[in-house]
Amino acid sequence: MTAAALVRAARRFRWFWRELSGESAYERYLAHARSHDPRAKVLTRREFERRRTDEREADPREGFRCC
Numbered sequence: 001m002t003a004a005a006l007v008r009a010a011r012r013f014r015w016f017w018r019e020l021s022g023e024s025a026y027e028r029y030l031a032h033a034r035s036h037d038p039r040a041k042v043l044t045r046r047e048f049e050r051r052r053t054d055e056r057e058a059d060p061r062e063g064f065r066c067c
Helices: 003-021 025-036 045-058
Strands: none
Touching: 025 045
């Protein structure tokens, strides 16, 4: 395997991992918010994650479960 192929594989794995873990959700939020109104105040990372967690817990279909 060449070095270029290893780099491509590492990039794909990084993209996959960030999508799977939800790490890229904040970046998508920023892009969306800035595309609609570049001067609008956006949530901080902490505020974004708190709101996302609160919305998930409030939804009975996706709420946290103990088991």
